[in-house]
Amino acid sequence: MSIEIGQSIPEVTLKRIRDGVETVDTKALFDARKAVLFAVPGAFTPTCSEKHLPSFVNHFDDFRKRGIEVYCLSVNDPFVMQAWGKQQHVPDGMQMLADGNADFVKALGLEMDASGYGMGVRAKRFALYAEDGVVRQLFIEAPGEYKVSSAEHVLESI
Structure with missing residues (x-):
């Protein structure tokens, strides 16, 4: 069963890429802030590279003007995410x-x-x-689709 609106983000550690790779807890990422997390099936894959990540890159400033942090997540190793x-x-x-x-996508119930x-x-x-740290909106794509998780749709919905 997947996470639902009104539930807290599960506490899991992830690897965050900045100048290097560091371990970060989801509690530290989500507590006391507004955040959008978007997840892609794979770095360097066609829709992820041509549409999904670019939509958030293009609208990054729009989120930040609203005081919203933006996180991109994939089940890849940190070196792939860095590249x-x-x-x-x-x-x-x-x-x-x-x-x-x-671990995180399984805790969310959003693995495939x-x-x-x-x-x-x-x-x-x-x-x-x-x-x-509490989910307020959730946009899960049907298999093979890219509609509701775009930056444009998320911005219109929050």
Whole structure:
């Protein structure tokens, strides 16, 4: 069962990419702030690289003007996330998060089996908006779709 609006973000550790790689707890990421987390099935994959991440890069300032942090998550290792962030010109302040073992997406109930594509367990494509660690909006894509988790749709909805 997936997380629902009104529930708290589960506490899990992730790898955050900045100048290097550091371990960060989701409590530290979400408590006492507004945040949008969007998750992609895989760094460097077509829709993720051509549409999903670019939508948040293009609208990053719109979120920040509203006082909202922006986090990008994928079930990839931190070095892949670092390379992808550089390749996509992710702005300073947008946090790239690696959930290498899918612990966080499993805790959210938003994992998917991408074994048919040789990718193992991955995150479903989704976005969520949280205030002080509590989910206020949740946008989960149907398999193979990219509609409700775009930066444009999230901005219109929050």
